[in-house]
Amino acid sequence: MxxxxxxxxxxxxxxxxxxxxxxxxxxxxxxxxxxxxxxxxxxxxxxxxxxxxxxxxxxxxxxxxxxxxxxxxxxxxxxxxxxxxxAAERARAEVTAAAGEIRGRLAIGAIPTVGAIDLAASLRDFRSLHPQVRISLRMGASGDLVDHVRQGALDVAFLGLAPGIQPTGVRRIELARGELVALVPAGHPLAEDREVDLRRLSGETFVDFPAGSGGRAQSDEAFAAAGIRREVAFEVMAVDFFARLIRQGLCIGLLPASVVSQFPDLCVVELLDPPTRVEHLVWSRRRPAPAAAAYLSGLGVAEEDLQSTPGS
The missing domain is CATH 1.10.10.10 (Winged helix-like DNA-binding domain superfamily/Winged helix DNA-binding domain)
Structure with a gap:
């Protein structure tokens, strides 16, 4: 023993x-x-x-x-x-890949507000090319997702972080940078404005992601930099529930401009001094398993970026 x-x-x-x-x-x-x-x-x-x-x-x-x-x-x-x-699953996947067929698992993590790509369409396209791969998707906060990638529980993850914050212990590429906009209910006094600054929003009640999460950080940092305090009364993870709360007139919210088209019944107000967020695609520092490598290649990740990092 x-x-x-x-x-x-x-x-x-x-x-x-x-x-x-x-x-x-x-x-x-x-x-x-x-x-x-x-x-x-x-x-x-x-x-x-x-x-x-x-x-x-x-x-x-x-x-x-x-x-x-x-x-x-x-x-x-x-x-x-x-x-x-x-190791057991990878060994089986490597054998089938050598025979020309991609099998195994593809475990993906994503924030609820992925805007840089159409995530659902990317999974559909991948499934059509590799029907034998078991695909799973987990939504969560950026910090948790990058931890799961480092631990091997996820193969790849889509993150949203404040500028200047970079995920560590993983390989990554930057997918996009975008600004946040205010989302308000129809009939709200702000709905008539094309642009406002953060100070104009300071007296409003907000819905936002949980404190400490990557999705919350860019907004908190922008308000802090402007020397403004705000009230976040509702902390939720689901973007659809953001919209439901706003629809009821309970609050307003800040979301990436790339995702607010999902809610055409709500009013979008651009900000003069908007919070900014950066979307990243991350994966393990070790060479990805065949399914993950195929998915990353389909997203345009270069072959040399899929090589393992020495000492990882």
Whole structure:
């Protein structure tokens, strides 16, 4: 047997499926949702994790009626489990790619306001070329998405960040720069104005992304630079819910000009001193698996940019 950290592994095979179950529970923090993701009944998933814990001689999860979280042993086990599952899936994908067929998985992350490309159309085009690839999409905040790319949970991600902020530990290209505009309900006093400055908005109630997120940062920084305080009463992630709140006259919002055409019933007001955001496409510093490499190539990423970074 051998010892790694606090985990003791005996001389018997550890099943990849058990590792997939552990990863699913760690990411969802819920046994029921993990079982749904893995397309198994919860009892089967729980049984396999309990069996793995017996073989390891350590608990991987602390379970209560309210939450599930990794133990220190689980924290030590998770990165190796991810690497093992990824290596097995990549080996299978590399073999099929050598035979001329792209298989495997393509896990994409994206902010809710991607404007530089038509993300849904890009996935449709990719699926038509490579129907054997399993595609998944996760929407989230830029900071979380880039962490998932570094960890290998996502292959590529589309981010939106304030100018001057660059994602680290990943490869990236800049896709676009754009300005934010104000979105107000029909009949709002600002709806008659073609352009306003941020100071004119200071007395309004806002909807915005959660504090600390990349999507919020550019607006917060612009107001701070102008020496203006504002009230953000509604913090949400879904852009559609932005629009629903604005429609009800509860608030106004700032969104990239590239996405507001989705809401033709709302009024767009341009800003004289607008916040600016930069969209990035990021992927791992290691050479991407065949499916991810094919997707990135389809977006115009050069072959030399897909090579692994020395020492990564």
């Amino acid at each position: 051998f010892v790694t950290g606090t985990i003791v592994i005996h001389d018997r095979w550890m099943e990849l499926q058990q590792m997939r179950y552990v990863i699913a529970v760690a990411e969802t923090k819920n046994f029921t949702r993990a079982a749904e993701r893995c397309l198994v009944v919860q009892s089967a998933l729980s049984h396999q994790i309990a069996r793995l814990e017996r073989e390891l001689g350590a608990k991987l999860f602390d379970r209560t009626s309210r939450r599930v979280q990794l133990t220190p042993a689980g924290e030590a086990f998770l990165p190796a489990a991810r690497q093992s599952v990824e």
